[in-house]
Amino acid sequence: MAQRDTGTEHHIKETAKRIFFSEGKLHATTQEIADAAGVNRTLLNYYFRSRDVLFEQVATEARQELSRLLDLAMAASIPFKEKLERMIRVFMEQCLKYPYREMFLVREFNKFDKIIPEEKKEVVQAFLKEIEKEMEEGRLKKMDPRHFCMNLFSLMAYPMITKCLQKSIFNMDEATFLELMEERQQIIFDILYTSPTEKYKLSITSE
Amino acid sequence: MAQRDTGTEHHIKETAKRIFFSEGKLHATTQEIADAAGVNRTLLNYYFRSRDVLFEQVATEARQELSRLLDLAMAASIPFKEKLERMIRVFMEQCLKYPYREMFLVREFNKFDKIIPEEKKEVVQAFLKEIEKEMEEGRLKKMDPRHFCMNLFSLMAYPMITKCLQKSIFNMDEATFLELMEERQQIIFDILYTSPTEKYKLSITSE
């Protein structure tokens, strides 16, 4: 592309992502982004023409990355149990790095009445079917599979986006919070996956 | 207060809350707020002197309202089961009205390194103790009570703040979404409260 690539364009974009997705400052000014990247503000206009273009590029990449991730996790041809474990691991890792990325997309969504493309919905529908099958075969507690999905993502994402509150309320430092998020992966899995029969076993052994 | 109260001050504040907490537009301009309230923009300066003051007033009231609500729910002298039911009902009702209110406070929090007052923390600590007691007495599955709290609030709040995504992904209209949120209250309760022994009963009766 460029004859002489200084990496500045990429560096600006990554800095913007950090500010938007990690720090949650959706309305950072071009000056703030430039300062954080350690470059002259004019360079943002040079490489991206306008703030809107930078914003849109970052949003598009966020959409794609998230979409790719979910496709990979949801559409994998592996047993449901492993799939769930993998999803939790991958998604929570992402949440730790970019806790506000989904909120960013939600705002975009609200703003422009965006529509989820049909092929994405099909992936989700297939995943719902898979959940239903697990339920019918007694490996999951029966419920509306949409609730199951909401439960999954709620349990993973919410503590991350309210991280500062959690730390303050429970008197935690950063390290403690990270530990909690680490052990949380198992907890989420247990909540979601514990099947009727497993509950049976559990209660027997614990009595 | 005022000799002749036209209700405009209150109306502006309520409109601001709607825009901030219901629509999630944290960075609405004074013009947008004025337009939404159907008043001249100058009135915002007349009643609140500056945008910051309006913002701060709204934030303070949000903090107080939420704090009052949680105190009421957490510190109630009723059996844990009823307390949990009440919390879910009250909090989800609030989430439906003001889905973004907590996110608003989180941002405030991030911005000013705010600290939760000690007396609030004591209420939370007492609630944690109560949860631990329930666990020791076998009425709740054992886990770090902080996770229990996170689970509770995650399950309630997250689907609300990602409402537009949920509706789009699952092809739901507003009414369907509201139905889902209604039945969700029971689902959340079941996830959280189902105790080891109850699991035992459940699996026995369902076999």
Place this chain on the structure above:
DNA sequence: TTTGACTTTGACAAAATTGTTAAACAATAC
């Protein structure tokens, strides 16, 4: 070293947002 393309910068211009002021308006008391 000179040319040429890309990169970076500072100064300036434009636009958006916020805040101020004086005057008009409305209701109540006198």
Place this chain on the structure above:
DNA sequence: GTATTGTTTAACAATTTTGTCAAAGTCAAA
């Protein structure tokens, strides 16, 4: 009716944020 006080408005000023442009800087090839 007039005065007084609170309310609302339009016009203006200040500030913040964004975008433009010409010039300077940098590196590689000719």
